[in-house]
Amino acid sequence: MTAPNLNAAGQANPRLFWLGLLLYVVCWTLIPTLSQSNLPLDTIEGLAWGHGWQWGFYKHPPLQAFLLEVVSHISFHASLGYFGLSALCGGITLWAVYHTGLLFTTPPKALLATAMTATLPYLTFLIPEFNPNVLSLALWALAGYFFAAGLLKQKTSYWAALGMVFALGFYAKYSIALLAISFTAFLLRQAETRVWFSRPHPYGAACIGILLLMPHLQWLAAHHFLPFAYALSRAETTNGFYTTLTSAGGFLLAQLVTLIPVLLLFATIREKGRAEMPSISSRLLAWLAFAPTLLTLVAALLTQHHPRDMWGMPYLSFIPLWLVVRYKTSTASNLFYRLWLGLFSLAGLGFAINQAVVFEKPLRGQFPGRLLAQSVARIWQEHEGDVPLTTIVSDSWLGGNAAFYNPNLANRPQLWLDGNASISPWINPETIRRTGILLLWPEGTSPPLANAPAFKGHLILPWQVTHTLTGQPIPPVSLNWAILPPYTKGLKF
Secondary structure (H helix, E strand, O other): OOOOOOOOOOOOHHHHHHHHHHHHHHHHHHHHHHHHOOOOHHHHHHHHHOOOOOOOOOOOOOOOHHHHHHHHHHHHOOOOHHHHHHHHHHHHHHHHHHHHHHHHOHHHHHHHHHHHHHHHHOOOOOOOOOHHHHHHHHHHHHHHHHHHHHHHOOOOHHHHHHHHHHHHHHHOOOOOOHHHHHHHHHHEEEEOHHHHHOOOOHHHHHHHHHHHHHHHHHHHOOOOOOHHHHHHHHEEEOOOOHHHHHHHHHHHHHHHHHHHHHHHHHHOEEEEEEEEHHHHHHHHHHHHHHHHHHHHHHHHHHEEEOOOHHHHOOOOOOOHHHHHHEEEOOOHHHHHHHHOOOHHHHHHHHHHHHHEEEEOOOOHHHHOOOHHHHHHHHHHHHOOOOOOOOOEEEEOOHHHHHHHOOHHHHHOOOOEOOOOOOHHHOOOOHHHHHHEEEEEEOOOOOOOOOOOOOOOOEEEEEEOOOOOOOOEOOEEEEEEEEEEOOOOOOOOO
């Protein structure tokens, strides 16, 4: 199995690819930086975890949190760094799509497919919230490239890189196991690829991945496999075959809607007929494009679980490439370029408008996180003077904002999540007894520690936007706070 012999009818200038990639990364770094005043939920949550430096966390593996914590120091806590990290993941995805395209087709067609991929909502409107899904978007695309290159070019280095990427993928989100199953199934399904099981390359890749995962595997064993328990607690089951079928159909429909920009662009270059390519290469590219989605649908039908739409974020990246390779296409016309620019610009404009206007209820990106942190720091100083605030007890959103936006950037407080020691293993009880803690919780709910005072004070915070699109005022954020000063008697953990 070798790469097809490609005689390009014309060559794409590599500088055009790199210019487009730079344009994408810069735009999707600046658009959310300039329009979104507060970091989104998953980013705030990841920053709260990353400040604890663990090899795992109760919801997810640690890679997202590690990267956020590193960027927080490099960027001096500027939002540009976090949004740039998300945009970089999108850029890596496009790099992988383009170079995978070079394995199957001519450079001009690979460039067309990459441009079409850049209009997917998963790579535009939804890219700014840096979370495990955004990380998976990049790592699944890289895994697809190295798997295809390993099969077509038959070089050990690509298989070694595949093992490393899979390890990073597991450090990002366990769902990459689906991609491992997909690749294994492809190797098993035909005689041309089954020969790889008699070669050391797949086993070497697996060994590299497992060795790199050892610290996380040890953490999982030591912490009773917390992320899996959390996933099981959040799993949504369906009731009956019809409900299961409807749920799976809804997931598929959501992915098809996401493909609308790609299909519009493809319609401008589509010609009659199918392109000629080796059958094994055709099957490999189709597998990269569609197997994860099909496996998710099959799993949902067999297990009667509801697949979430955002699970599809890393699934669609190779579909534009499959379209331009599988069907005859013309060179990009002025209509293609105008439509591409319009779709790309519309996504950026739509994101900015969505952050500036409140349609029904305010978004997390409009939350008064800085005001909350400033208020918390002031309250602590008024009661505890020069004693530094080291620990906030709250949920990941309120406490995460209060900790991340704390004015003392050099000594950001730790977050004790919900007062639950099992999901906050970075908390040291002796340190808390020595330094005290501040508690935050929404008004009308119970405090996060059972032995905390029921009430100490209120915080009323206005949103950064004050009215909905219909003119209705937005109720302010209403919180309770309490302080347990150093050496509080009776404080239990």
